[in-house]
Amino acid sequence: MSEPHVTYDGFPILFFPVLMIVLPMVLAAGLPNRVTETAGQAEVRRWMARLGIGTAVALVVWGVTTYFSVRTPGYPWATFFSWPLFFPLWFGLAMPLIRAKNPGWGLAKPDALGGSGAVRTASLVNRERESPVTRAMWAMAIVANIAGIAAIAARGLMPFPMESSAASDAAAAQRLQWQLFLGLSCLGPIGLLWLPQMLRAMRTEPEPMDAAGSRELADLYAAQRRRRVLGMFWINGVAGPLAIAGTFALAVWFPDLGGWWGVVGGVGGSAVGIAGAIFGVRMSAERARIAEVRARLDNATSSATT
Amino acid sequence: MLTISLASSVPIHDQLVAGLRGLIAAGSLGEGDDLPPVRQLAADLGINLNTVARAYRELTDAGLLASVRGRGTVVIATVERPSGPKSDERKRIETGIAAAFSDAKIAGMSREAVEAMVERQINRLWRTAP
Numbered sequence: 267m268s269e270p271h272v273t274y275d276g277f278p279i280l281f282f283p284v285l286m287i288v289l290p291m292v293l294a295a296g297l298p299n300r301v302t303e304t305a306g307q308a309e310v311r312r313w314m315a316r317l318g319i320g321t322a323v324a325l326v327v328w329g330v331t332t333y334f335s336v337r338t339p340g341y342p343w344a345t346f347f348s349w350p351l352f353f354p355l356w357f358g359l360a361m362p363l364i365r366a367k368n369p370g371w372g373l374a375k376p377d378a379l380g381g382s383g384a385v386r387t388a389s390l391v392n393r394e395r396e397s398p399v400t401r402a403m404w405a406m407a408i409v410a411n412i413a414g415i416a417a418i419a420a421r422g423l424m425p426f427p428m429e430s431s432a433a434s435d436a437a438a439a440q441r442l443q444w445q446l447f448l449g450l451s452c453l454g455p456i457g458l459l460w461l462p463q464m465l466r467a468m469r470t471e472p473e474p475m476d477a478a479g480s481r482e483l484a485d486l487y488a489a490q491r492r493r494r495v496l497g498m499f500w501i502n503g504v505a506g507p508l509a510i511a512g513t514f515a516l517a518v519w520f521p522d523l524g525g526w527w528g529v530v531g532g533v534g535g536s537a538v539g540i541a542g543a544i545f546g547v548r549m550s551a552e553r554a555r556i557a558e559v560r561a562r563l564d565n566a567t568s569s570a571t572t
Numbered sequence: 573m574l575t576i577s578l579a580s581s582v583p584i585h586d587q588l589v590a591g592l593r594g595l596i597a598a599g600s601l602g603e604g605d606d607l608p609p610v611r612q613l614a615a616d617l618g619i620n621l622n623t624v625a626r627a628y629r630e631l632t633d634a635g636l637l638a639s640v641r642g643r644g645t646v647v648i649a650t651v652e653r654p655s656g657p658k659s660d661e662r663k664r665i666e667t668g669i670a671a672a673f674s675d676a677k678i679a680g681m682s683r684e685a686v687e688a689m690v691e692r693q694i695n696r697l698w699r700t701a702p
Contacts, residue, residue: 384579388616390595392606392644470608472615479573 280332282532283349287324289540290352290360291317293547299367300555306369313363320359324351364547368554385477389484393469398492399499407503411455414511418448421518440521447514454507461503465495476563483563486556490549497545501538509534576617584619588627596636596650597697607637607645 294317301307328348421444427436473487513531520527574595576587595601607613610628614621628645631637635653640646654661676686 385575385577386617386619387573387575388608388613390574390601390608390613392608393612394609394644395606470612470615472618474616474618475573477575479575 280335282536283328283347283351284325285536286349286352287321287328287355289543290355291321293544294360294363294367297364297367297547297551300558301367301369306366309366310363313359313366317355317359317363320355324348324355327351364551368551369558387475387477387479389473389475389479393473393491394466396469397465398496399465403499404503407458407461407499407507408455410504411458411507411511414454414507414515415448415451417515418444418451418511418518421515422448427521440518443521444518447518451507451511451514454511457507458503461499464502465499468495468498474560476560477567478563480563483556483560486559490552490556493552494549497549501542501545505538505541509538574613574617576619585623585627588624589630592627592631593636596647599650601647603647603650605647606643607647609644 295314299307299310301310328351331348426441426444427439469491471491473491476483509531513527513534516523516530517527574588574591576584576591578584580587582590592601592607601607607628608616610621610624614624617624628637632639632645634655635649636647637645638648673686676689681689
């Protein structure tokens with residue numbers, strides 16, 4: 267075995283997979299357990315144990331690759347690519363645990379209702395036309411998207427390479443990087459063009475009412491819809507493009523710190539992604555709770571009529 | 573609110589049409605009111621998209637609804653466009669009333685109970701009439 271080869275800026279690459287491996291456990295275990303029956307509790311414990319074992323195994327895989335990484339040149343990339351272990355942990359173990367903790371998870375669609383689902387009630391409010399995103403917010407998103415691109419584009423007005431670069435091919439490399447980053451950052455505004463449609467589709471997601479069309483349920487749906495749409499808007503319309511274009515802008519203006527901007531971009535991008543994942547799980551859990559309320563109201567109506 | 577029953581022998585499409593006509597007749601839906609998009613209503617009720625689209629089309633043909641660019645489906649009238657001679661329309665309604673009264677009698681309802689029911693419906697639909 268040779269001496270360790272991990273450089274100072276290689277540490278984030280080594281530890282990023284740990285974050286991704288532990289994330290499913292943290293998210294799933296952090297959600298409140300809404301099960302009251304004994305059988306349901308046992309199911310939750312079983313999935314919790316499976317997720318714990320799965321996470322431990324994934325961490326061992328990461329540990330083994332890390333052990334070799336620090337002794338082999340160029341090997342840190344092998345440990346970096348242990349992060350996709352997130353996917354089997356998330357979809358295979360964490361999601362079943364989250365479902366087990368929320369008995370109303372499967373009731374979010376009207377088809378999932380049993381006998382009480384024979385009577386279905388719908389609100390006649392046109393939700394497509396009720397957007398919580400104001401014009402000022404859209405203006406903010408447009409500014410955020412354009413500002414990043416403008417900052418990258420402005421670098422093109424300066425000579426290549428920057429004075430600090432002494433290498434002969436630095437000018438071509440920096441120009442190419444600038445063009446690449448400028449092109450990639452333009453994807454943000456393209457995404458912004460689709461966002462209104464995406465938000466409109468979110469507002470028309472099914473909101474099945476109880477048989478009596480209770481005000482309580484309508485209010486719960488309205489509040490949840492507002493949070494869902496606003497969350498999606500801020501993550502996709504502002505935070506995402508800002509993280510991408512901001513990192514690119516810093517990278518083209520301060521090329522000497524290129525490696526660090528990669529790390530900052532990776533961490534920023536991951537933070538936005540993780541925020542999106544937490545947001546998604548929270549929204550699904552809220553929908554499950556609303557489905558429980560609907561089932562309760564439906565049961566109350568059917569027992570009142572029989 | 574629009575309610576349908578999957579357990580009913582009445583087809584869902586007919587329930588939708590009757591439900592929307594009932595809301596228009598009762599004044600719950602007035603001229604200029606927006607209706608939800610077909611996709612939204614179908615998703616909320618957990619029924620086929622085409623069933624809702626067909627119901628909207630039928631009410632559009634009757635002159636009660638219209639598709640307006642940028643707004644979707646809108647209530648444009650609370651009185652149906654006549655599809656034939658006035659006498660035919662009266663005859664159709666009277667046949668419907670006769671069938672409902674026959675059902676009430678066969679179900680064992682008293683005359684007073686039926687009269688009270690009729691009174692309730694008249695008050696519900698014509699309460700705002702001058």
